[in-house]
Amino acid sequence: MPEQSAITQTSSLARDLKDIGKLVARMRTGERLATSRVVTELERLSDVAPQLLAALEPYLGHALVVGFTGPPGVGKSTLVNAVIAEARRNGTSVGVIAVDPSSPISGGAILGDRLRMTAMLNDDGVFMRSLASRGHVGGLSPAAVRVIDALDAAGKDLVLVETVGAGQAEVDVAEVTDVRVVVSAPGLGDDIQAMKSGLLEIADILVVNKADRADADVTMQQLAGAVAVRAHEGSGVPVLKTIATTGEGVGELLQTIQNAGSKALAEDVQRRRRRRARYLIAHAATKLLEERLGSASPALDELCDEVLRAGVSPGEAARRLLQG
Ligand SMILES: Nc1nc2c(ncn2[C@@H]2O[C@H](COP(=O)(O)OP(=O)(O)OP(=O)(O)O)[C@@H](O)[C@H]2O)c(=O)[nH]1
Numbered sequence: 081m082p083e084q085s086a087i088t089q090t091s092s093l094a095r096d097l098k099d100i101g102k103l104v105a106r107m108r109t110g111e112r113l114a115t116s117r118v119v120t121e122l123e124r125l126s127d128v129a130p131q132l133l134a135a136l137e138p139y140l141g142h143a144l145v146v147g148f149t150g151p152p153g154v155g156k157s158t159l160v161n162a163v164i165a166e167a168r169r170n171g172t173s174v175g176v177i178a179v180d181p182s183s184p185i186s187g188g189a190i191l192g193d194r195l196r197m198t199a200m201l202n203d204d205g206v207f208m209r210s211l212a213s214r215g216h217v218g219g220l221s222p223a224a225v226r227v228i229d230a231l232d233a234a235g236k237d238l239v240l241v242e243t244v245g246a247g248q249a250e251v252d253v254a255e256v257t258d259v260r261v262v263v264s265a266p267g268l269g270d271d272i273q274a275m276k277s278g279l280l281e282i283a284d285i286l287v288v289n290k291a292d293r294a295d296a297d298v299t300m301q302q303l304a305g306a307v308a309v310r311a312h313e314g315s316g317v318p319v320l321k322t323i324a325t326t327g328e329g330v331g332e333l334l335q336t337i338q339n340a341g342s343k344a345l346a347e348d349v350q351r352r353r354r355r356r357a358r359y360l361i362a363h364a365a366t367k368l369l370e371e372r373l374g375s376a377s378p379a380l381d382e383l384c385d386e387v388l389r390a391g392v393s394p395g396e397a398a399r400r401l402l403q404g
């Protein structure tokens with residue numbers, strides 16, 4: 081009976097979680113079920129999440145966290161899929177987080193080729209989780225940051241995070257990843273202009289995917305032109321071509337990612353983790369502030385009136401709001 085199996089599940093979960101150390105140890109040996117459970121607990125921020133995070137602490141800082149972002153439909157999922165295949169050939173273990181409410185991983189749609197997908201599901205060196213952005217419009221949810229930590233502690237060498245580059249997402253992905261790959265494709269039109277203003281600034285590596293298409297060189301030139309402008313500012317961002325569907329150029333992409341990543345990995349673990357924590361604090365602070373500004377209160381009304389009377393500057397009012 082469904083009720084009974086739900087109860088059994090809950091009690092076995094409770095038993096498992098009683099011994100968090102054991103669960104983490106199982107995850108560390110590569111047990112998929114244990115990893116899955118740790119990820120779920122952290123994603124949901126369940127009661128045991130603080131203890132779990134504390135237990136993961138000694139194992140953090142090993143993974144290279146790579147963000148894949150770009151406009152919808154440019155082939156990010158297909159490219160991530162191809163990078164996984166390439167990494168596995170080198171024996172590199174991979175965790176994948178797809179932040180994409182529109183195409184959940186279940187069903188295999190998100191990562192394209194069902195056959196390869198099935199092969200990966202049987203490969204203990206690969207762990208994938210799809211996360212809804214849950215009203216966190218366009219951005220990375222704090223849950224994604226905790227799941228990154230889980231996969232890092234699980235011993236994955238590479239953690240790939242796919243997000244659609246829309247507004248806040250690119251900023252978020254920049255805060256929590258070590259290497260940022262910005263993916264584009266031919267025929268984006270206005271999106272290329274949008275990329276120039278937003279995404280290009282956070283890119284460590286630029287990829288023109290769908291290089292099998294005739295107009296790929298035009299896109300390549302547009303991006304190389306935009307990057308050349310930045311090169312004067314000393315950026316030197318590589319621009320690579322890939323065909324995610326065939327794997328062409330993906331070996332070079334992975335190599336470039338690893339080169340860029342070696343610098344990040346040499347950085348102090350604590351500093352890298354603080355950067356992620358800073359993002360979480362900023363995220364929480366923004367929410368708190370929105371709540372305070374959104375709900376009517378006599379104190380806020382009073383503050384507004386004081387600003388209107390020019391007795392208090394908006395800056396001073398903001399400071400008071402933050403202190404309150
Ligand atoms: N011709 C060609 N098609 C590709 C290539 N890479 C991906 N595609 C196709 O482009 C379509 C979109 O691919 P996805 O990988 O789902 O793109 P995405 O950027 O993850 O899309 P969203 O997650 O919805 O933003 C699919 O039909 C892919 O098969 C490529 O290199 N060449």
Ligand SMILES: [Mg+2]
Nearest residue numbers: 156157180190
């Ligand atoms: Mg996708």
